[in-house]
Amino acid sequence: MHKRRLGKTNFEVSIIGFGGIPIQKVSKEEAIELIMTANKQGINFIDTARGYGKSEELIGYGIEKCGRDKFIIATKSPVRDYEGMKKEIETSLKALRTDFIDLYQLHLVRTEEQYKMVMSENGALRALKEAKSKGLIKEIGITSHDVSILGKAIETGEFATIQFPYSPVERQGEKLFERANKLDIGVIIMKPVAGGAIKNVTLSLRFIIENPNISVVIPGMDKINQVIENSSVGKDVKPLTDEERTVLMKEAEELGSEFCRRCGYCAPCPQGIDIPTQFVLEGYYLRYDLKDWAKERYQKLQYKASDCIECGQCEPKCPYNLPIRQMLKRVSKNLGDD
Incomplete structure (x- = not known):
């Protein structure tokens, strides 16, 4: 598996990481097998979140089985205040069955108001910085779907990584990635197949890792064959052919912009609609x-x-x-x- 440096963290991460959203749907035994398979395939970066149901807990069992030293663990919380984030860090440590977390991220900072809150004296960033000083976390990152928010964040010097959607159908982050790279900030890519809308998964992953400003891409996986197929992209890295690029871009064009990425943030619906x-x-x-x-x-x-x-x-x-x-x-x- 090819590796890239995750910005100023100096972590050497597999260019294909393990996205932890869908694992919440599987059993403990299946989760352990998934994490063990990821390890065998050369994946060493795992991304999860407090908001992903049982994801942290299930990944924790897998990490315990493989060995803590096999993985660089990233998680995140949407909590915006100091006291709330302190509790979230403790919960993540217990769920992941570890003494420290490599990367803890402010999750889905959506608005200017939320950004100001997390950055304030009583904000979540303060709790993360204290946890880092105690060795509970090693690095601090931020995630968003808003280019302008991350554009501000990377100029503060407070964050070692950013996480943002990127795929053939969502390319609005390319200038942001260039700037982040110049500032030595690691770039983590979520929604690499636009929440499952892109069916040419392998082509989309290859398209993403062609970008030299990208550190790691984290497709969500809950099946063994997905782990094997996705990890193969990071083992045999090769540029898209003209024909493959045409196929991929045609699919992206047909999707347009008004489509659901299946992130699930809209839930729960009061009427029970999935x-x-x-x-x-x-x-x-x-x-x-x-x-x-x-x-x-x-x-x-x-x-x-x-x-x-x-x-x-x-x-x-x-x-x-x-x-x-x-x-x-x-x-x-x-x-x-x-």
Whole structure:
């Protein structure tokens, strides 16, 4: 597995890391097997979060089985205040079954108000800096879906890494990555297949690691074959051919910009609607000529797009500012709910 230096952390990380969102869906035994497979395939960087259900806990079991020295562990919390972050760090340490965490990140800083809060005297950054001075964490990072927020953050000198979405369909971060590289700040890439919307997974990963400003990309994985296939990209690094690039860019163009990345931040819906699933099934209906199959699956859902009462609670939580209520109406129309 090829490795790159994660900015000023000086961590040598596998260019393909392990994204910890989907592992929360598997059993303890399956989680251990996934982490052991990742280790065998040369993956040494694992990213998880307090907000990923049982992800930290399950990854902790796997790390314990393989050995703590085999991995560079990154986690994160959306808590914005000092006291809250102190508690989050303690919880992460226990869940991950470790005495220290290599990289702790401020998670999904979305607004200027949130940024000012975390950076304030009573903000979460202060708690992270104290934890670092005590050896509980080694480095501090920040994640966001907002280029301007990370653009400010990297100029402060407070952060060793940033985490941001990047794929053939989301390229707004390229200038940010260049600047981060000049400042010796590690760049971690999330949403490398746009939340599952991009079907040419291997091509998308190869496209991302072609960018020399990228340190590591973290596709989410919950199956052994995914670990093996994704890690292979980091073992045999080769540029895309013209034909492969054409295929990938055609898919990106067809996706457009108004699509769900399946990040799940819109949940929970008060009406019980699994919002990302509505859009996944619509995608099968519209893009993959699986109309009957998609409609059949959709009709079996307990709560469908037509159950939306337009309360709007989901939309402020979407990091992509999608018009979810309008999109759900479209799903209902396309999949025959009317």
